Amino acid sequence: MALLEARNVTMTFGSLVANDDVSFDVEEGSVVGLIGPNGAGKTTLFNCISGFYRPTSGRLVFKGEDVTNLPAHAMARRGAVRTFQVVRPLKEMTVLDNVLVGAFLRGTDEERARKVALECLALCHLDDMRDRLAGGLPIGYKKRLEMARALATEPSLLMLDESMAGLTSTEIKAAVEIIRGLKARGITLLVVEHIMEAVMSVADKIVVLDGGVKIAEGPPREVVEDERVITAYLGAKFSQRLKASKEGAPRD
Numbered sequence: 001m002a003l004l005e006a007r008n009v010t011m012t013f014g015s016l017v018a019n020d021d022v023s024f025d026v027e028e029g030s031v032v033g034l035i036g037p038n039g040a041g042k043t044t045l046f047n048c049i050s051g052f053y054r055p056t057s058g059r060l061v062f063k064g065e066d067v068t069n070l071p072a073h074a075m076a077r078r079g080a081v082r083t084f085q086v087v088r089p090l091k092e093m094t095v096l097d098n099v100l101v102g103a104f105l106r107g108t109d110e111e112r113a114r115k116v117a118l119e120c121l122a123l124c125h126l127d128d129m130r131d132r133l134a135g136g137l138p139i140g141y142k143k144r145l146e147m148a149r150a151l152a153t154e155p156s157l158l159m160l161d162e163s164m165a166g167l168t169s170t171e172i173k174a175a176v177e178i179i180r181g182l183k184a185r186g187i188t189l190l191v192v193e194h195i196m197e198a199v200m201s202v203a204d205k206i207v208v209l210d211g212g213v214k215i216a217e218g219p220p221r222e223v224v225e226d227e228r229v230i231t232a233y234l235g236a237k238f239s240q241r242l243k244a245s246k247e248g249a250p251r252d
């Protein structure tokens with residue numbers, strides 16, 4: 001049984017079909033990349049899965065339970081948590097306090113929450129920043145803070161929405177390492193990302209949306225060779241470059 005099963009998920013806004021009959025599984029312990037051009041419906045699908053939207057039709061099953069109509073706080077309690085494209089830290093609070101807010105979802109024991117928060121800061125390479133005010137952090141750190149705060153809720157499925165957008169190449173490498181570290185700890189990840197080299201290097205499977213429709217699903221190597229994906233999103237040159245860089249890269 002997959003950790004998350006999306007079955008025929010459709011989400012409409014008036015006459016606009018943002019997700020059109022989308023089905024896919026997220027296997028426990030895997031990293032699944034969700035890609036597609038702007039407006040393809042990726043964020044909408046995240047919102048449906050994480051309980052921010054109620055799908056117009058279709059079914060979402062998480063850990064074997066039908067969660068289609070559950071609100072976000074109920075999904076977070078069950079272990080499915082998302083981050084946001086536009087980061088929203090509590091600016092006047094320190095980095096540590098921001099992460100503590102996440103940790104308190106699992107109970108009011110302060111000692112436990114502090115231990116969890118410090119672990120999450122370490123996992124997201126933020127130890128040195130813990131006493132800084134969140135509002136003053138550079139964007140790369142804010143993105144990591146968003147990740148750490150979600151992580152502190154102790155999710156089994158962590159959904160990252162463009163957590164690498166706007167980062168430098170060094171920061172992207174760090175983010176990829178963080179994702180690998182989370183996977184190694186048994187956290188399942190669903191990531192929306194436009195930076196293909198990064199998705200390719202961490203994802204076990206990629207799901208491609210275009211115009212709300214799933215046009216491809218499979219291992220990264222296969223997906224970048226898929227004609228529909230090249231036409232809709234990657235472009236031929238980009239696809240060849242990605243393939244070449246993947247072939248040249250050491251396998252892990």
Ligand SMILES: Nc1ncnc2c1ncn2[C@@H]1O[C@H](COP(=O)(O)OP(=O)(O)OP(=O)(O)O)[C@@H](O)[C@H]1O
Binds near residue numbers: 013039
């Ligand atoms: N709350 C909403 N009300 C109306 N239309 C919406 C709403 N949310 C999303 N849409 C529309 O649904 C479609 C899919 O948008 P969505 O943000 O899910 O795409 P995306 O793949 O995440 O795009 P991007 O890569 O630019 O973030 C778009 O046409 C968008 O304008």
